[in-house]
Amino acid sequence: MLRYVFRRLLTAIPTLFLIITISFFLMHIAPGGPFNMERGIPPEIKANIERVFHLDEPVWMQYFRYLGNLAHGDLGPSYILINFSVAELFAQSLPVSIRIGSWAMLLSLVVGSAMGVLAALRHNKFIDFFIVTLATGGSTLPTFVTAPLIQLIFGLTLKWIWIGGWHDGELAAAIGPIVTLALPQLATVARLMRGSMIEALNAHHIRTARAMGLSDFSVVVKHAMRGALLPIVSYAGPAAAGLVTGSIIVETIFQIPGVGRAFIDGALNRDYTLVMGTVILIAVFTILFNFLSDLLYALVDPRVRYD
């Protein structure tokens, strides 16, 4: 097991390296740069700035310089928000995204699983059709539709929540983006859980449990649900990585100062270091959460053994 953990962490390094290299060169191939927008900067000042940031060097030299800094944990300065380093920007935006993302994940896992189990237990009954319809709707409605709807109903009309802004993470500000983020995940979790629970309830060992006179609680929760959770565990890893590293659409619509917003600002302004930093951040979280979900899977299913 320890060997497995070690090996997984070891293989993560080349993966990360590859991602960094590809995105670095892709970004530099794209036309334009951070300081040649229509900002009207005089050419000699622009040249000065570019020299300071080593943007006048050949791309491969910039690449190795970036790698060198990265090896020391330095993500570099932001080119656009001149007074901030990328690390400082993340120190502000990441907690915001994590907070929204993890609540959204928790909400979708708990409510989605519960809905899925309920539908499976009432398979082909009214409640099942109701939940399936809801879940299908939930996963087809795009976020850019649900977000304005939530703003309109709960913000403008009912005035229960803020329409936008972070307001120090006050519940009335956070709840909108949390629910918007959670809805499609919740729908997916509900559908996954329903399917795997229906399968689990029809398994032969469930028949054994019933034939042995075990209680409904034991049959459903102990023997059916544990196995049915396995697909959810596989799904939750990558999904959580996506949620906690911020959503561009939700953070833009609700004007939340999270990683997604930082990324889109950076990308639009060719803020190389900020974009690279975000790419690395997402990659690290994805690798980490995939790893955690694999570990959790092995914990739930004794047939899976890593060594």
Next chain:
Amino acid sequence: MKPVLELKNIKVNFDTLDGNVAAVKNANIVVKAGETIAIVGESGSGKSQLMMGAMGLLAANGKAEGEALFGDQNLIGMSKDQLNAIRGEKITMIFQEPMTSLDPLYTIGNQLIEPIRRHTNLDRSAARECALEMLTLVKIKEPERRLRSYPHEMSGGQRQRVMIAMALANNPQLLIADEPTTALDVTVQAEILELMASLQKKMGMAMVFITHDLGIVKRIANRVYVMRKGEVVEEGDTTTVFAKPKHEYTKALLDAEPSGRKSPPSPKAPIILSGSNVRVTFNIGGGFMGSPAIQLKAVDGISLVLKQGQTIGIVGESGSGKSTLARALLRLLPAQGAINFEGRSITDFDKTQMRPLRKQAQIVFQDPFGSLSPRMTVGQIITEGLIVHEPAMTKAARDLRAIQALEEVQIDPTQRNRYPHEFSGGQRQRIAIARAIILKPKLIVLDEPTSALDRQVQKQIVDLLRDLQKANDLSYLFISHDLAVVRAMADFVIVMKDGAMVEQGSVEDIMDHPREQYTRNLMAAAFNG
């Protein structure tokens, strides 16, 4: 004696998309204390659903009606709580699928202890002691360690033992066993049957044994119920029913045991196929990341001589290398050792050299579904080989050969433009045989040709194969794990285990005077020894 369970006018219906399915139409069954009854019948006759219906274990779309009396309580229509006080304590069940009947996510110990604690007021450690005792009783080795094992760490036979331990832990009055040995290898089957019979003596519970195997019925049941199409068509003492069956269906069932023996070919008969010291090794894994390959000896130094008109039966449990040996002899697999066909060494023949011989040596497989292309008509299927091997033949001549071949296997030749799915399992196997004999081969490898069929159909196919052999002086390599069929078909038998030969000899020697313990076990398992 007082009945433990009395099933009166039981009906089981399923609500399906195609309408109502009446799985059990009207069944009456009585089980008295301490006795063993058997319910026999073909698959689909409603045996399982009858007992599931009585125990409240039907699928969600199923509904049971009638009375299932346990004492003076009716199990049908009882509240779940009342039912759960009886299931697992007074009446328990074990099932056909030992591989999947235990929860893969919990240890054996956990699964044994749970129902004990549910139905008694033993504390955890006392329940654990009880579980341990039960594992010892069902002869699980190292029971202490096995308590901590997961199902996937055990074989099918061991898992079925665990199921028996679980079912008997609370000392039930009735054990319902639904084909508990059907999915197991023959030698394991015999062990499990023996275990169940001895435990029944020891613990004195009554037993309902559901099976389609008459050998098992004869061996363990006091009384037998014969089911067909959802109804009980005959019941009585096992000995009476076997000696004087009343219902036509029962007679047909009993009559379906293959019988007769084949005499050996004349000593002057030419040798068709011989192999000496044939070996087949598979490399498993390996290569990737430099890890060494594991070598699996699928066939380990087997020699045989097959004469014209002879049938060699190759018997052994699944995975013992029977099919691999046959394929190696026909050079369908790379193998070591010397192989001769009609006196010529074919050991080093390449594809082109083998082609004319392919016509001479045909194979018929177990699965008549899988081996016939669903998109071709029967006529196309059986003439396909002719197009390859006799390309000069005219279409009309081919059609004539098709008609002859179908007549030989007793399929109406006017049906040759139909598709395989329009035929029954037995008919499909006849079509597969027609596809082989149309080429007028010298040798046919029959790889479990009757294993997927009901006993009655099986008997017809056996008769057909014997007739074809006589008419055309064919040689057969007959592969089967079913010794009753081998006894009726073969004049010489080779017993295989783990790729090696255990023993060989004439069918009389092997069947009537086996020398090796392994062969004796096989015989005991097959013929209620």
